[in-house]
Structure formats: structure tokens, C-alpha cells
Amino acid sequence: ETGVTQTPRHLVMGMTNKKSLKCEQHLGHNAMYWYKQSAKKPLELMFVYSLEERVENNSVPSRFSPECPNSSHLFLHLHTLQPEDSALYLCASRPGVGSYNSPLHFGNGTRLTVT
């Protein structure tokens, strides 16, 4: 069983809806990440949080709003999305930022469909 849990597994939303994706990690890690995986494209890093502070935002549109209330939980709030935002959204964690040798631990992802 993965140490990183994402809910929901599947989400269908209209372009005017507001929804949130949730990620929880049980690994005691201090860094958490959101990635977007679209068909036939490499994974795209969206946001990085270290000790609940956002340390990176890779030019992500403002219709995606992350929140990290503590080091175990990460949310991605969604509003007025576009059909091209349909993708698999993956959450990941690792012990901390600042070293290049530790892997990311991923959740199962949320499959988002925007209609």
C-alpha cells in the first residue's frame, strides 16, 4: 500500500465547478509536490512545498490553487478549468528539499475529466 494517498481517484467536473484534490502522506516527509500527467507528454511539475511553504510554482495558471496546511496534507483547489486541464494529477513527497539523491514517493493519482 502506498504511503501517499490521493482522493478522489476519479473526478468529473464542469468548467464552472469548484473542486479540490486531496493528498495525504504517511511517511513523515517535509516536501510535497503536485505533478500533471497528460497523454503523450512528460510529467509536468506544478508546485513544490517544503515545510508547508510554497517554494516553487512552475508558471501554473491561477485556476489551480495549491494549499499545504501541514507537512502531511496537500490540496489542489480547482476552479473554472478548461477541457485541456483533463489529466492525471499526481501528488508526491520526499524527506526534504536540498539534495539530489532522494526519490519522490507518488500517490495513485486523481484522474480528472473537465467537461
Add this chain to the structure above:
Amino acid sequence: AQKITQTQPGMFVQEKEAVTLDCTYDTSDPSYGLFWYKQPSSGEMIFLIYQGSYDQQNATEGRYSLNFQKARKSANLVISASQLGDSAMYFCAMREATMYSGGGADGLTFGKGTHLIIQP
């Protein structure tokens, strides 16, 4: 330019055969780490193996080994004695150390992946 290149979009392999998945990378940083992940149809990204740029020996983890050729900037994944459960997408990824001093990206940079299908 792509930092991670995986040239095999898809591969079909007979069960029990060895498999080599190609990965080349581009960096001018002397310190970096290379990672391989497996993604089954369920969606989860599963970490398989890690190779550091200064590691003298090729990494091995059970049936997985990494053929690391630093001068060629190549880090191919080798799966020995393939099994039906090895069918999945496989991704090569890299993190460069100078990202920290330069305030750059902390996350991994991924290739486009190889879809491996093991046939009985």
C-alpha cells in the same frame, strides 16, 4: 532541448527474456541523480532504482539494474527474466544538484516514457 530522452515509445518482449529500456540525458551539471519509475495501468508511479553521477558501480535492485555510461550520458534500465507483471509504462527521470544553488526546480524532470508489454 529535452533533458531526458526515451527513444522507445513501445516495446513487446517475450516473458522470461531480459529487457533493456533506453534513456539518455542532457546536463552540464557534474552532480546529478538518475531515477527509474514504473507506472502500471493503476496510475501509481513506483520508484525502481537510483544512480548517482559519482557512483562508481552500476546500481542494482533485485531484477532491475542500471547500465550507466556517464561519458555517453546514458542510463539504460535492464530488467532480467521479465514477468507478465512487468507490463507498464517506464519513466526515466533526473534531478541536477545545481538546482539548489541556483534556486531552480527541485522536482524530477521526466522523459516521455516507454510502454513495455510482456507477452506470454
